[in-house]
Amino acid sequence: MKPTLVGAAVSMFASYVIFAQAPANAPAFEVASIKLNHSGTNGIGGSGVCSSGGKVSVRNIPLNLIIEQAYGIKEFQLLARPGWLTSERFDIDARPGSRVGYDDCKRMLQSLLAERFKLALHPETRQLPIYKLVVGRNGPKLHKVDADAPLGIKTFDTNKGQLITRGTSMPQLAGMLAMTGELENLVVDGTGLDGYYEFTLEWAPSSVPAEVSPGPSLFTALQEQLGLKLEATKGPVETLVIDHVERPSEN
Structure with a gap:
């Protein structure tokens, strides 16, 4: 939507985005679950990313969309993507120990992606x-x-x-x-x-x-x-x- x-x-x-990797001491979610979705459908569900005090609850979402939301970018700004980033879909649930703001939640999501998906990125002007x-x-x-x-x-x-x-x-x-x-x-x-x-x-x-x-x-x-x-x-x-x-x- x-x-x-x-x-x-x-x-x-x-009209531009400045990127920074999440610091090593960035706050982390208290509980986080990531599962491969086998439904075979295209519809994305859940309550969204960084809503309700910093919760993440999404269903059947491709990883590229999560990365784009975590870093505040559009699809064309994410480069060198392996094919499975858009073809495989995941259910992701994560919640902080206490309420956090939107920016803190995005940093926590960046840390989660680095930890669970071993995601490493670098900024580049094209x-x-x-x-x-x-x-x-x-x-x-x-x-x-x-x-x-x-x-x-x-x-x-x-x-x-x-x-x-x-x-x-x-x-x-x-x-x-x-x-x-x-x-x-x-x-x-x-x-x-x-x-x-x-x-x-x-x-x-x-x-x-x-x-x-x-x-x-x-x-x-x-x-x-x-x-x-x-x-x-x-x-x-x-x-x-x-x-x-x-x-x-x-x-």
Whole structure:
């Protein structure tokens, strides 16, 4: 399911990722179970990753998705993957001794992957396809707001295809566009527009049939509603390269 954030103030979304291996003294889950799933189906279940105070409960999930969530990356940023990372699926349950925050939980998950899957990674910058957010030919259709005014996101709903802001910078918009589920690549800001802007952006999610959710694509909506466009190009992207990974040790 795509991520949905409604009525929340969304913080800065960078268009790049900085990676760091979990430190040797990182906190660990009190209990962790990893089992190979033999169902032969594709559906993923469970309550999710790092929810409910730092619990991990997922069913029938391929390892590449767990790594991507643990490190906050997209699929194309994980390189040198053996075939079984996407073909074999696992049931993973892990819980901390006490409630922990989301960032701590992700570090604990990184440690668990290193311990049970012998996962070793290193960061590497690659020139990869990206999108650059630029101003359209007829100029932007944006209302600039004072930096001292209340800023933030009123609605960001990727299932409905709606983004309503009270004051958002262009780098923030670029990061949020990459989170819509409509784009496979990262988005960087190339508008040259500084400051904060309020606007409404509405598009038809590609995952919803056109007869259910008629409307413009994200690309068209950006041009028609905001006077902006996405240009396909190449640029430096931080990736994670797998140096070593093994099938998990027994519980």
